[in-house]
Amino acid sequence: MLKATAITHRFGAVKVLDHADLFLAPGQIAGLVGPSGTGKSTLGRILAGHLAPLSGHIEADGAPVGFGPGRPCPVQYAPQASELSIDPRWRVGRILENGGAPDQGMLEALGIRPEWRDRFPRELSGGELARVSLARLVLPTTRYLICDEITAPLDALSAEDMMTALRALARRGMGILVISHNYGFLRRHADLVMQLQHGKFAPAGIA
Numbered sequence: 001m002l003k004a005t006a007i008t009h010r011f012g013a014v015k016v017l018d019h020a021d022l023f024l025a026p027g028q029i030a031g032l033v034g035p036s037g038t039g040k041s042t043l044g045r046i047l048a049g050h051l052a053p054l055s056g057h058i059e060a061d062g063a064p065v066g067f068g069p070g071r072p073c074p075v076q077y078a079p080q081a082s083e084l085s086i087d088p089r090w091r092v093g094r095i096l097e098n099g100g101a102p103d104q105g106m107l108e109a110l111g112i113r114p115e116w117r118d119r120f121p122r123e124l125s126g127g128e129l130a131r132v133s134l135a136r137l138v139l140p141t142t143r144y145l146i147c148d149e150i151t152a153p154l155d156a157l158s159a160e161d162m163m164t165a166l167r168a169l170a171r172r173g174m175g176i177l178v179i180s181h182n183y184g185f186l187r188r189h190a191d192l193v194m195q196l197q198h199g200k201f202a203p204a205g206i207a
C-alpha cells in the first residue's frame with residue numbers, strides 16, 4: 001500500500017496541499033481530477049520523492065519513501081509528454097535497456113512489440129512512443145506509478161491503448177494513480193476517482 005498522510009505543501013503564500021491523505025493499493029488504478037493549479041502535479045512529484053513536502057509522511061509497502069537523487073524509489077512519476085526526453089538518435093531497444101534489462105512481462109503488458117527494438121523513436125506512433133517512454137519508469141523496483149496527464153497529448157484510440165496497458169500493469173500488482181482533467185475518461189478506466197480541492201482529497205462526484 002502507498003500511504004501518504006497529512007501531506008502539506010505551499011509555494012510562497014499559496015498552500016497547495018493541506019494535510020492531505022492518500023492511499024493507493026497494489027493493483028489499483030485510482031484517478032485524480034481537479035482544476036488547473038490545484039496541486040495535482042505537486043502531489044505526484046512529492047509521492048515519487050522528487051520534492052519534499054513541508055510536512056507529512058509517505059510510505060510504500062511499509063517503508064518510508066526517501067527524498068533526493070540516487071535512491072531506488074518504489075514510486076515513479078511520469079510527467080506529460082515524457083517522450084520528449086527520449087534521445088531521438090537511440091533505437092528503441094537501447095532506450096528500453098538504459099535503466100537495465102527490461103522485464104519481458106512488463107514490456108508485453110505495455111504492448112511493446114519486439115520488432116520496435118530496431119526502430120528509431122520517429123518510426124513509432126505517438127501512442128507507441130508514449131508507452132515506450134512509460135516503460136523506462138517500470139523498473140524492477142517500481143511498485144507504484146503516478147501518471148500525470150500522460151494521455152492528454154494522445155488521440156482517443158491511443159489513450160484507450162494506454163489505459164489498456166496501465167490495466168495490464170495493475171493486474172501484475174502495480175498501483176497506479178492517473179492524473180487527468182477528463183473526469184469521464186477516468187470514470188471509465190479507474191477503480192475510483194478522487195478530486196483535489198482546497199488542498200485535500202475527496203471522492204469525485206461531478207458529472
Ligand SMILES: Nc1ncnc2c1ncn2[C@@H]1O[C@H](COP(=O)(O)OP(=O)(O)OP(=O)(O)O)[C@@H](O)[C@H]1O
Binds near residue numbers: 011
Ligand atoms: N516551483 C514552484 N514555485 C512556485 N509555485 C509553484 C511551483 N510549482 C508549482 N507552483 C504553483 O503551485 C500550484 C499548483 O501547481 P501544480 O502544477 O501542482 O497544479 P496542477 O493541479 O497539476 O495544475 P495543472 O492541472 O494545470 O497541471 C500552481 O499555482 C503553480 O503555479
